[in-house]
Structure formats: C-alpha cells, structure tokens
Amino acid sequence: MRSLKLYEGWGTDLGTKLNRSLSAKVFLGVAGLLILCCLVIYGSILLFLPKSYTVVASQRVTEGIQQLTDTLSQTTYGEIGTVIETFCQEYQATVTVGNGTDSQSYGQAASNAEKEAMSTVTEISFADQTGPFLLTVTAPVSPGGELTAAFGDLLPFLLLLILLIAGLGALLCSRVLVRPIQDLSQAARRLADLDMTWSCPLGRADELGDLARSLHTMSRRLSAAMTSLEEANQVLQEDMARLTLLSQQRRDFFAAASHELKTPLTILKGQVESMVWGIGQYKNPQAILPETLREVEHMEKLVKEILDISKLEMEGYPDTMESLSLPALVSRVGEELLPFAKAKDMTLHWNLAEPVTVTGNASLLEKVVHNLLSNAIRHAPSGAPVWVTLSPQFLRVENSGVRIPEEDLPFLFTPFYRVEKSRNKATGGSGLGLYLVHAIATMHGFSCQIQNTDRGVAATLRFSPRSDRAPCPANQK
Structure with missing residues (x-):
C-alpha cells in the first residue's frame, strides 16, 4: 500500500511538472x-x-x-x-x-x-x-x-x-520553438516584478521577434516613466518636507512673536493700571511715562520687524531691482551708526577701496548692512574696534573683545534666538535682526555666515561680484 501511494504521488508530481512545462x-x-x-x-x-x-x-x-x-x-x-x-x-x-x-x-x-x-x-x-x-x-x-x-x-x-x-x-x-518563448516568459516575469535591467535580443524576424521587440520597447518606456515618476515623487517629497518645515517655522515664529509681544504688553498694562490707581511710585505719572514710552518704542520696533518679515514671506523677492554700489551703501550706513559707535568710544576701521557693484533692492540690502554693523557695535565692549571689509566676493563685519559659544552658532539665524537667555533688552535686541539678514540674503542669492575669529566675531555676507547676477527665487511666493 505504501509503494502504491508513493507511485501515485510520483505520478501526480510528474503530471504537475508536465502541465507546467x-x-x-x-x-x-x-x-x-x-x-x-x-x-x-x-x-x-x-x-x-x-x-x-x-x-x-x-x-x-x-x-x-x-x-x-x-x-x-x-x-x-x-x-x-x-x-x-x-x-x-x-x-x-x-x-x-x-x-x-x-x-x-x-x-x-x-x-x-x-x-x-x-x-x-x-x-x-x-x-x-x-x-x-x-x-x-x-x-x-x-x-x-x-x-x-x-x-x-x-x-x-x-x-x-x-x-x-x-x-x-x-x-x-x-x-527552436520553446526556447524563445521561455526567454520571453522570463522577461515578462521580470517585467512584472518591475525589473527593467534585462534585454531579450532574439534576433528573429517572425512573430516571436516582434513580440520580443515590443516587450523591449515597453520595458524601456515603462522604465522611463518609472524614472520620471520617481523623480517627480522625490521632488514632491522634498516640497512636502519643505512645506512642513516652513509651516513648523511659521508656527514657531508666531508662537515666539506672541510671546515677545505679550511681555511688553503686560508691562504696559501693569504700568498704566498702577498709574490709574495711583499705586506707590506710579502716583507720579510724569516720572513713569518715559519708561512706558521706552516699552512702547520697543514694542513698536518689534512689530515693525515682524511686519517686515511677514511682508518678505508673503510678497517674495521685491520688484524694484537696480545696480548698487556697495561702497557707497556701506558708507551711508556707517555714517548713520557712527554716533552709536562714538557713544561707546569705539573706532570703525573701513576697507572699502575696491569698487563692488551688485544687482538688488537698495532698501533691503541697506537693512542687511545696518543689522550686521549695529549688532557688531552693540555686542562689543566699550572701546573695542570694529573692522568693515568689502571685496568683490564678500562683505565682512568683525568686532573684537567678544566671542559666541560654539553651540549657539548654528542657531543665530533662528527667529527670536538670542545668545543671552535672559532676554534683557539692555543686552540685546529682539532676535529678529539676523533672521532678516538671512532671509534678505537668500532672496538675493547671497549667503551669510557668523563665526568666531582670533579677534572676536565676524559676520560675512558672500555675494557674486558680477553686476548682472540674477536673484535667487528660492523664497518667491
């Protein structure tokens, strides 16, 4: 009986193999x-x-x-x-x-x-x-x-x-008859598995040759379509990741902005209420109003910076473009900030001998230079010199007597980020100045970098020396 079952099983296997071959x-x-x-x-x-x-x-x-x-x-x-x-x-x-x-x-x-x-x-x-x-x-x-x-x-x-x-x-x-069919069957299986790394060169002029050439053409077109879809998918994933990042940055920005606005508003409200009720030192409003005005001016400056950033993000690159002489622009900004430097008994060293011309928006680039130079003066100790160097490749503003912790360098262009964590207005700004510098530089196709040097801290704005350089449309909306 066992032999009979083995024979029947062998016969079944043979029949299955014959049926599939x-x-x-x-x-x-x-x-x-x-x-x-x-x-x-x-x-x-x-x-x-x-x-x-x-x-x-x-x-x-x-x-x-x-x-x-x-x-x-x-x-x-x-x-x-x-x-x-x-x-x-x-x-x-x-x-x-x-x-x-x-x-x-x-x-x-x-x-x-x-x-x-x-x-x-x-x-x-x-x-x-x-x-x-x-x-x-x-x-x-x-x-x-x-x-x-x-x-x-x-x-x-x-x-x-x-x-x-x-x-x-x-x-x-x-x-003669089955071998080409087996080759076509194997090619069709690999095609079904989306494996396009094959060829079926039968070299025949009959129907099997036509079928092989049709499969080869279909695989090449399918491979090209898949490559195009993969590239489109990669671009889509990058766009989605960029949108997600921008959305997260926008949420973080407005969260930080609301926090920054909440503090001066709370101070103003407390001062006004204290003056209304005549509590303590606030019984004399004339003595408190200058402090209140400073808080209003600080909040006004913060709101203005927030509006500037929102305008840049919504409108993208400005339409007003012109050929600008950077030595003249830097000199003009230096004259505006010279009283601020003299108040701290600081010396500004200028190296603007080379003529450098770029294409850009005058008001935005002036804001960039103003923020970089004012940051260098504000954060340097009294009496420390500041160097401003301009070349066809870059603009560098370097102060002395101060250093930035290495762990803070990667976050300096983050909105509302400050190295001084107490957020004391006497020791720093709102944390939006460098963020504006980075956004404007990116719109112009420039780059900005801050690093520690032997003398102090240097902020470098790198740009193209050619006057016909087209702006980078990365942040255009």
Missing part, C-alpha cells in the same frame, strides 16, 4: 506525432508493398517470356540453346521446347522449389523450322511473404531508428 509538452507532442507518422508509414509499407512486389515480379517475368518468344522466332533451332540458357540464368527459370516427338529442357528446376512458380506454355516457331513447337516456361516469383518476413526481421532496428529520429526531431523542435 511547455518544453516537455512540445517535446512529447512532437515525439509522439513523429513516432505515429513513422509507424503508420511502416504499417502501410508492410501491408501494401508485398502485394505490389508480387504483381511487379509477375509482370517482369511475363515481359521476359514475351521477349524470349520474339527472340526465338528469329533464331535457328540449332542456336536456341544459348538464348534460352541466358534467359534461365536471368530469371532462374526452367524452359522446355518440344514438338510432340522431341523436347529439350533448360535451367535448374531444383533452385525454384521454395518459391512460387509461374508457368506459361506458348506455341512458337523458329527461323529454320516452321513446324509448331511448344515453349513451356516455369519461372519463380518471389512471394510477398518473404518481403513481410524481411520487414519483420528489421522491425527492432527500425523501431530504434524511429525512436532516435523522433527524439532528436522533437528535441530540436522544442528548443
């Missing part, structure tokens, strides 16, 4: 068809050839007898022996010639004993004898059974030859 199907089909054709041809020959052979052999003997009769009628009686012996040797026949009183026999009758014989009696005459003679011819005719027996003896060899020819023919057909 086109090569095996074609091989078995072609081999079976060739074997069947060979067997049909062999059977037809075995059935019809013996009969045909007997008829042909009988007809041959009959024609030989007729030719012998014609030859003897033109031969003298004394010379017929040579003619008849030649006939007997050719046809293995026995011939008897007689006229009733005398007869002569030719040929060997014993050699014809095992064959079917055909006998013919014909009346003839000779060239020198006019009397009637009887010509009796007995010739063997090979029976069809001998041919059948011969075919039977050859059957094992013929079957082996048939199987060999059928196997080779089926193998050749299966490789």
Whole structure:
C-alpha cells in the first residue's frame, strides 16, 4: 500500500511538472506525432508493398517470356540453346521446347522449389523450322511473404531508428520553438516584478521577434516613466518636507512673536493700571511715562520687524531691482551708526577701496548692512574696534573683545534666538535682526555666515561680484 501511494504521488508530481512545462509538452507532442507518422508509414509499407512486389515480379517475368518468344522466332533451332540458357540464368527459370516427338529442357528446376512458380506454355516457331513447337516456361516469383518476413526481421532496428529520429526531431523542435518563448516568459516575469535591467535580443524576424521587440520597447518606456515618476515623487517629497518645515517655522515664529509681544504688553498694562490707581511710585505719572514710552518704542520696533518679515514671506523677492554700489551703501550706513559707535568710544576701521557693484533692492540690502554693523557695535565692549571689509566676493563685519559659544552658532539665524537667555533688552535686541539678514540674503542669492575669529566675531555676507547676477527665487511666493 505504501509503494502504491508513493507511485501515485510520483505520478501526480510528474503530471504537475508536465502541465507546467511547455518544453516537455512540445517535446512529447512532437515525439509522439513523429513516432505515429513513422509507424503508420511502416504499417502501410508492410501491408501494401508485398502485394505490389508480387504483381511487379509477375509482370517482369511475363515481359521476359514475351521477349524470349520474339527472340526465338528469329533464331535457328540449332542456336536456341544459348538464348534460352541466358534467359534461365536471368530469371532462374526452367524452359522446355518440344514438338510432340522431341523436347529439350533448360535451367535448374531444383533452385525454384521454395518459391512460387509461374508457368506459361506458348506455341512458337523458329527461323529454320516452321513446324509448331511448344515453349513451356516455369519461372519463380518471389512471394510477398518473404518481403513481410524481411520487414519483420528489421522491425527492432527500425523501431530504434524511429525512436532516435523522433527524439532528436522533437528535441530540436522544442528548443527552436520553446526556447524563445521561455526567454520571453522570463522577461515578462521580470517585467512584472518591475525589473527593467534585462534585454531579450532574439534576433528573429517572425512573430516571436516582434513580440520580443515590443516587450523591449515597453520595458524601456515603462522604465522611463518609472524614472520620471520617481523623480517627480522625490521632488514632491522634498516640497512636502519643505512645506512642513516652513509651516513648523511659521508656527514657531508666531508662537515666539506672541510671546515677545505679550511681555511688553503686560508691562504696559501693569504700568498704566498702577498709574490709574495711583499705586506707590506710579502716583507720579510724569516720572513713569518715559519708561512706558521706552516699552512702547520697543514694542513698536518689534512689530515693525515682524511686519517686515511677514511682508518678505508673503510678497517674495521685491520688484524694484537696480545696480548698487556697495561702497557707497556701506558708507551711508556707517555714517548713520557712527554716533552709536562714538557713544561707546569705539573706532570703525573701513576697507572699502575696491569698487563692488551688485544687482538688488537698495532698501533691503541697506537693512542687511545696518543689522550686521549695529549688532557688531552693540555686542562689543566699550572701546573695542570694529573692522568693515568689502571685496568683490564678500562683505565682512568683525568686532573684537567678544566671542559666541560654539553651540549657539548654528542657531543665530533662528527667529527670536538670542545668545543671552535672559532676554534683557539692555543686552540685546529682539532676535529678529539676523533672521532678516538671512532671509534678505537668500532672496538675493547671497549667503551669510557668523563665526568666531582670533579677534572676536565676524559676520560675512558672500555675494557674486558680477553686476548682472540674477536673484535667487528660492523664497518667491
């Protein structure tokens, strides 16, 4: 029982493999068809050839007898022996010639004993004898059974030859027909798996070649479409990440702005309420109003900076563009801030010898230079010098006597970020100045960097020396 189950399982596996293998199907089909054709041809020959052979052999003997009769009628009686012996040797026949009183026999009758014989009696005459003679011819005719027996003896060899020819023919057909189909099937599977790193060069001019070329063309177009989609998807992901970052930055900005506005408003409200109710020192409003005015001015400055940033983000790059001489712009800003520097007993060192021209918005670039120079003066100790250097590649503002912690350098352009965490207005601004510098520089295609130096802190604005440089549209809305 176990052996039977194993046999059934083996038979099932074989049937499954045959069902899934086109090569095996074609091989078995072609081999079976060739074997069947060979067997049909062999059977037809075995059935019809013996009969045909007997008829042909009988007809041959009959024609030989007729030719012998014609030859003897033109031969003298004394010379017929040579003619008849030649006939007997050719046809293995026995011939008897007689006229009733005398007869002569030719040929060997014993050699014809095992064959079917055909006998013919014909009346003839000779060239020198006019009397009637009887010509009796007995010739063997090979029976069809001998041919059948011969075919039977050859059957094992013929079957082996048939199987060999059928196997080779089926193998050749299966490789010629199935191999390109297998290649196409493998290519189609890789195409289904979105694997485009394949080729199917059949080099055929028939339908299979057309199919291979169509698959190749489809894969190339699909690969190009997938590459385009991947690039578009990458761009979309980058845009989404940028939008997410901008959205987060906007939320953080407004959260910080609300916090920064809340503090002076709270102070103003407390001072006004205290003056209204006449509490403590606020009984004398004239002494408190200057302090209140300073808080209002601080809040006004903060609101103005917030509005400037919002305007830049909403409107993008300004339409007013012109060719600007940076030495003149920097000198103008320096004159505006010179009283502030003198109040701290500071010396400004200028290096503006080279003419530098850029294309940009005058008011925005002036704000950038103003913020950089005012920050350098504000954060340097009294009496410390400040250096301003202009070249075709950059504008550098460097103060002395102060350093920024390395961990704070990456966050200096973040809105409302201040190195001095107490957020005392006496020691710093709102934290929006450098953010504005970075935003305006980016709009112009410039870059800004702040780093510690041997003398102090240097802020470097890098720009193109060419006056026809187009602005960077990165922040355009």
